[in-house]
Amino acid sequence: MRTFFPWDSCKExxxxxxxxxxxxxxxxxxxxKLSSSSSIDSLLKIPEPLVLPFFKPADYVEVLAQIxxxxxxxxxxxxxxxxxxxxQVFKGLGEVKLxxxxxxxxWQNAGNVHEKLVFGAWLKYEKQGEELIADLLASxxxxxxxxxxxxxxxxxxxxxNSGSPSTFSNDNPKLNNVDFRIGNETxxxxxxxxAGLSAPFQAMLNGPFLESLCEEIDLSDNNISSFxxxxxxxxxxxxxxxxxxxxxxxxxLIFANKFCCERLKDTCERKLSTLVSSREDAVELMEYALQxxxxxxxxxxxxxxxHELPDCLNDDRVVxxxxxxxxxxxxxxxxxxxxxxxxxxxxAAVSLDPQSNMTACFLEQFLxxxxxxxxxxxxxxxxxxxxxxxxxxxEAERLFEAAFNEGHIYSVCGxxxxxxxxxxxxxxxxxxxxxISSSSPRGWMYMERxxxxxxxxxxxxxxxxxxxDPTLTYPYMYRxxxxxxxxxxxxxxxxxxxVLGFKLALxxxxxxxxxxxxLEDYQAAICDVQTILTLSPNYRMFEGRVAASQLxxxxxxHVENWTSGDCWLQLYDRWSCVDDxxxxxxxxxxxxxxxxxxxxxxxxxxxxxxxxxxxxxxxSLRLARQHASFEHERLVYxxxxxxxxxxxxxxxxKAEESIKIKRSFEAFFLKAYALADSSLDPSCSSVVVxxxxxxxxxxxxxxxxxxxxxxxxxxxxxxxxxDLAEDCYNxxxxxxxxRAHQGxxxxxxxxxxxxxxxxxxxxxxxxxxxxxxxxxxxSEYCDRDLTKADLEMVTKLDPLRVYPYRYRxxxxxxxxxxxxxxxxxxxxxxxxxxxHLLHLRAAFHEHIGEVAAALRDCRVALSVDPNxxxxxxxxxxxxxxxx
Numbered sequence: 001m002r003t004f005f006p007w008d009s010c011k012e013x014x015x016x017x018x019x020x021x022x023x024x025x026x027x028x029x030x031x032x033k034l035s036s037s038s039s040i041d042s043l044l045k046i047p048e049p050l051v052l053p054f055f056k057p058a059d060y061v062e063v064l065a066q067i068x069x070x071x072x073x074x075x076x077x078x079x080x081x082x083x084x085x086x087x088q089v090f091k092g093l094g095e096v097k098l099x100x101x102x103x104x105x106x107w108q109n110a111g112n113v114h115e116k117l118v119f120g121a122w123l124k125y126e127k128q129g130e131e132l133i134a135d136l137l138a139s140x141x142x143x144x145x146x147x148x149x150x151x152x153x154x155x156x157x158x159x160x161n162s163g164s165p166s167t168f169s170n171d172n173p174k175l176n177n178v179d180f181r182i183g184n185e186t187x188x189x190x191x192x193x194x195a196g197l198s199a200p201f202q203a204m205l206n207g208p209f210l211e212s213l214c215e216e217i218d219l220s221d222n223n224i225s226s227f228x229x230x231x232x233x234x235x236x237x238x239x240x241x242x243x244x245x246x247x248x249x250x251x252x253l254i255f256a257n258k259f260c261c262e263r264l265k266d267t268c269e270r271k272l273s274t275l276v277s278s279r280e281d282a283v284e285l286m287e288y289a290l291q292x293x294x295x296x297x298x299x300x301x302x303x304x305x306x307h308e309l310p311d312c313l314n315d316d317r318v319v320x321x322x323x324x325x326x327x328x329x330x331x332x333x334x335x336x337x338x339x340x341x342x343x344x345x346x347x348a349a350v351s352l353d354p355q356s357n358m359t360a361c362f363l364e365q366f367l368x369x370x371x372x373x374x375x376x377x378x379x380x381x382x383x384x385x386x387x388x389x390x391x392x393x394x395e396a397e398r399l400f401e402a403a404f405n406e407g408h409i410y411s412v413c414g415x416x417x418x419x420x421x422x423x424x425x426x427x428x429x430x431x432x433x434x435x436i437s438s439s440s441p442r443g444w445m446y447m448e449r450x451x452x453x454x455x456x457x458x459x460x461x462x463x464x465x466x467x468x469d470p471t472l473t474y475p476y477m478y479r480x481x482x483x484x485x486x487x488x489x490x491x492x493x494x495x496x497x498x499v500l501g502f503k504l505a506l507x508x509x510x511x512x513x514x515x516x517x518x519l520e521d522y523q524a525a526i527c528d529v530q531t532i533l534t535l536s537p538n539y540r541m542f543e544g545r546v547a548a549s550q551l552x553x554x555x556x557x558h559v560e561n562w563t564s565g566d567c568w569l570q571l572y573d574r575w576s577c578v579d580d581x582x583x584x585x586x587x588x589x590x591x592x593x594x595x596x597x598x599x600x601x602x603x604x605x606x607x608x609x610x611x612x613x614x615x616x617x618x619x620s621l622r623l624a625r626q627h628a629s630f631e632h633e634r635l636v637y638x639x640x641x642x643x644x645x646x647x648x649x650x651x652x653x654k655a656e657e658s659i660k661i662k663r664s665f666e667a668f669f670l671k672a673y674a675l676a677d678s679s680l681d682p683s684c685s686s687v688v689v690x691x692x693x694x695x696x697x698x699x700x701x702x703x704x705x706x707x708x709x710x711x712x713x714x715x716x717x718x719x720x721x722x723d724l725a726e727d728c729y730n731x732x733x734x735x736x737x738x739r740a741h742q743g744x745x746x747x748x749x750x751x752x753x754x755x756x757x758x759x760x761x762x763x764x765x766x767x768x769x770x771x772x773x774x775x776x777x778x779s780e781y782c783d784r785d786l787t788k789a790d791l792e793m794v795t796k797l798d799p800l801r802v803y804p805y806r807y808r809x810x811x812x813x814x815x816x817x818x819x820x821x822x823x824x825x826x827x828x829x830x831x832x833x834x835x836h837l838l839h840l841r842a843a844f845h846e847h848i849g850e851v852a853a854a855l856r857d858c859r860v861a862l863s864v865d866p867n868x869x870x871x872x873x874x875x876x877x878x879x880x881x882x883x
Contacts, residue, residue: 044481046511047543048451049474051417053350053385054092055085055378056410058439061829061860063089068859079109080119084340085374086863093833098864100126113155114337117299120150121306122344128310132622133645136638140650149307152300153270178205179216185226186216193236197261224255232256232264241267246275250288257292265294273300279308283317290329298333302341310348313358323361330369339375342366346382355389377408384414393418409435413448420452428452443469443831450478469831470799473505480511489519502772502798504581504611506532510541513551522558527585529555534584534604535616564593575703576736578768580607597627602637602666603703609644618644632661639670648678668695669708676715685719706737713743722750738767742777749781757781772798779804784811802834809840818848835864839871846878854878 057063067086071079083106090099103126107119178191195205204211211217219229228251231244241249249272256265269289273296276282282301289298305312305321312318322345330338342365349359363386367379384399400414412435416428432449443465450461459482462475476499483492496512499505509528516525529552532539539548562570567590574582587604591597601624608617621641628634639654655671658664672691675684692712696705713728726747732740741764748756761778765771772794779790788811791804805828812821825841828834842857858875865871 044484044514046474046477046481048417049447049472051385051388051413052092052410053354053382054410055088055374055381055408056092056444057089058409058442060089060093060833061856064833064863065856065859068863076109077111080106080111080115080340081372083109084343088374088378090833095833098833112335112337113150113152114299114335115340116155117150117152117303118306118334118337118340118344120148121303121309122340122347124307125309125344125348130645132625133641133647136642136654137647137650140642140647140653149303152303153273153296156296156299175213175215178214180229181216181218181220182224182226182229183220187226187229187233189233189236194233197232197236197264198259200259201261222255222258224251228252228255232261235264235267239263239267241271244271246272253288253292253294253297257294265292266296269294269297273297276300276304279304279312279315279318283315283321286321286333290325290332293328293332295332295335299335302333306344309344310352313345313348313352319358322365323358325365330365339366339369339371342369343378350382350386354386360386360390373406377403377406377411380406381408381411381414384411388414388417393421409439410444413444416448416452425452441468443467443472447472447474450475471503471831473499473503473508477508477511480515484515484518489515498796500581502800504531504535504613506536506539509535513541517555522555523560526552526555526559527582530585530588531581534588534608534620535613562589564590564595567593572703572736576738576767578738578771580611580769582769583607584611596629598624598629598633598637600624601627602640605640614644630662632658632664632667635661636664636666636670639667639674643670643674648674652678663694663698665695665698665700665704665708668692668698669704669711673711676711685715688715689719702735702737706732706735706740709735710737710740710743713740713747717743717746717750722747738764741767742774745777745781754781772801776801776803779807799828800832802828802832802837805837806840809844813844813847818844833860833864835861835868835871838864839868839874842871842874842878846874846881851878851881 064086067082067089071082074082083102087099087102087106090102100123103119103123107116107123110116110119176191177188178194179186179188180194181187191205195202203209204217206212224232225248228248231241231248231252232255235241241252244252249268253265253268253272255261256268269292272285272294276285276297282304285297286301286305288294289301305318322342325333330341334341342362346359346362346366349356349362353359360383363379363383367376367383370376370379380399380403384396384403387393387396387399396414397418400411400418403411404415412431416431419425419428419431429449429452432445432452436445436449441464446461446465446468450458450465453461459479462478465472466475476495480492480495483489483495493512493515496508496515500508500512509532513525513528513532516522516528529548532541532548533552536548540546541548541551567586571583571586571590574580574586584604584607587600587607591600601620605617605620605624608614608620618641621637621644625634625637625641628637635654635658639651639658641651642648642654643651652671652674655667655674658667659671668691672688672695675691676688689712692708692715695708696712700708709728709732713725713732716722716725716728726744729740729744729747733744741760745757745760745764748754748760758778758781761774761781764774765778768774775790775797776794779787779794782790787807791807794801794804805824809821809824812818812824822841822844825837825844829837829841838857838861842854842861845851845854845857855875855878858871858878861868861871862875
């Protein structure tokens with residue numbers, strides 16, 4: 001979702017001709033100087049939240065539980081479809097890792113080779129851009145091509161008759177051979193061998209036709225060359241097509257199909273399928289495969305095209321193949337997996353351009369192939385979203401209505417938008433009100449209804465939306481802009497900072513950037529735009545009208561230039577006060593200089609991981625590798641890439657290779673970190689300590705040494721060496737590693753000095769900019785009333801942290817307030833599919849005898865983590881109690 005744009009006429013081409021000083025003075029202006037409410041409105045304009053093209057059940061818990069229940073008893077053929085539905089539910093919840101795991105399960109449980117082909121290509125599409133990881137694994141001797149090409153010919157078995165029985169006989173010994181004339185050439189063949197190729201040849205050569213009495217038959221008008229027919233003759237004798245060029249194989253394929261020579265056709269298309277290695281091959285051969293009804297060849301061509309998604313959809317020839325395919329064509333290409341194919345194609349098309357004719361066409365075929373209710377729901381809703389974007393309102397209304405009638409309550413958003421566009425604002429409001437009153441209310445319902453309210457009611461609905469789902473960004477943005485219009489600047493900034501404290505959303509950063517412009521706080525403004533560019537280098541602001549990089553250039557005219565030394569001082573200051581956004585901005589600025597970039601990109605990746613931006617963090621790590629100044633440095637970054645993608649052993653190997661070249665801080669640190677995280681052997685602690693000590697002996701800056709001291713102290717604590725840990729934490733604090741306060745508090749607590757632990761965490765809270773985790777940790781060191789207050793603060797600062805909900809629920813359960821305890825957990829589960837919350841709620845349900853509810857939560861929790869041992873045990877116990 002893009003945010004507001006402060007001037008309707010702003011185009012990037014116009015910006016290039018404007019003086020930056022003049023632009024900032026005229027186009028921005030201070031809010032206090034704006035003379036009319038219309039000027040303020042043009043500055044503070046936010047768009048409506050998008051109607052998302054996702055499957056969003058009103059109660060995802062019920063749906064996931066039902067899927068899991070069906071998976072427990074369904075046939076193998078049904079599993080892939082259920083996992084695909086699970087994939088869609090997790091996608092609607094924004095759970096990237098869980099949705100990928102569901103897709104992998106669909107691939108693993110594919111009922112046929114066509115599903116395997118589609119799901120394999122889909123997984124590759126989901127993991128696009130990760131080719132480097134496969135290369136790195138290959139360099140470690142590990143094959144990562146799990147979604148590589150399938151040998152279609154070996155897995156797709158088409159029943160081909162071995163030959164036609166002799167229903168006719170020819171007793172004339174002179175006719176044992178027959179000559180076939182192709183143009184000016186005559187080819188002598190064994191009559192019975194050729195007759196054995198198919199029923200038509202059997203009838204021709206041995207039946208009651210004139211040809212059965214002929215010694216020569218003219219086949220010149222059958223589009224086969226003499227070379228091709230000689231290959232056919234050879235096949236009739238040997239059953240092989242050896243050393244036949246591709247163009248001749250195509251002749252033979254067409255000939256074999258015309259004369260129903262099934263064995264010949266099967267052999268021919270299998271040989272052709274092995275020759276499909278590029279998009280050009282696939283496009284050319286697909287035409288023949290569809291015309292001649294050759295499924296093995298068609299599937300092989302399809303596989304090559306799908307493995308080039310989404311790039312191949314920029315090729316009009318490829319789009320034409322998929323757009324013009326009729327039912328017979330899709331059956332030839334992909335057998336029974338037509339729905340899955342157009343599901344994947346639609347996903348890729350929407351990502352490229354949701355408003356394109358291609359997208360609409362694929363979604364139409366997606367809808368046509370839908371059979372199950374959930375498939376129809378998804379197709380109706382997604383096509384409705386596309387029609388809405390294309391301003392085809394009548395068709396969008398019909399589609400949203402169909403999805404809504406099938407049970408997809410979220411499609412009411414689309415219906416309400418179309419109704420409002422058509423001038424039926426009250427109808428839209430009443431439609432949402434009806435949904436709210438007839439089902440369990442969700443945050444999105446109130447957010448959507450707020451669009452059709454008067455101002456006072458809108459604020460109330462948006463407050464309710466945030467209460468039910470604090471992850472929705474639009475309510476914060478609306479409230480912040482409303483406060484800014486009232487010139488309550490600090491309250492506006494506080495409101496937008498609420499969401500940025502736990503969710504680094506680009507649209508919220510963009511809004512805050514504009515607030516800072518309005519307040520002439522250029523230093524803060526450039527911080528936000530540089531953070532935006534770190535997260536998304538090609539981001540365009542003001543509804544896509546202006547490149548963020550262009551705005552940065554304009555704002556830089558108003559801020560002081562920092563030297564390299566200034567930048568390092570600024571970075572230390574921000575790092576020490578745990579200002580991660582500020583640190584990102586400084587690093588972005590430092591990357592413009594000529595200093596070594598590898599280490600800066602690496603620091604950037606650490607911050608992005610801390611801010612829960614894994615994709616951006618991986619991009620930064622790749623850039624670190626690309627800009628590494630030395631071989632040993634490059635190996636370290638490769639090790640982190642492997643470690644962060646779950647390949648710990650290979651990451652360790654890279655660290656060891658780096659150490660062999662040069663003993664460096666980062667190589668020892670990587671090896672220690674990976675070893676500590678992966679090994680369950682208590683004896684490895686001494687090795688980790690030794691590695692961290694080696695790291696600290698190597699040259700590095702205070703930022704990293706502080707982290708190493710912090711990690712070393714943590715290992716000492718785990719080993720029971722409390723005094724050594726205390727020394728390490730204090731040394732880390734001396735070089736301003738603020739997070740060491742948390743470790744030191746733990747040391748004091750272990751020394752039975754709870755008061756000192758509480759005081760230490762208070763220091764952390766006072767210093768840290770983003771301190772939800774600090775409040776959470778401090779809550780462990782105080783009495784129940786203060787604990788409750790700290791955890792309420794945690795939920796206010798970061799509603800995604802689950803420990804406070806669990807703690808409050810446990811306290812309520814201890815006080816025999818079972819319903820309130822379950823309600824506390826349900827409050828968070830409504831917007832976060834968390835294993836621990838579901839586990840606890842299942843246990844509570846079991847405790848009060850609500851077996852069905854407990855079983856439901858067990859099933860959902862196992863959908864989140866199928867291998868969680870405690871959940872498996874609870875599920876088994878609860879399942880045995882079900883009547």
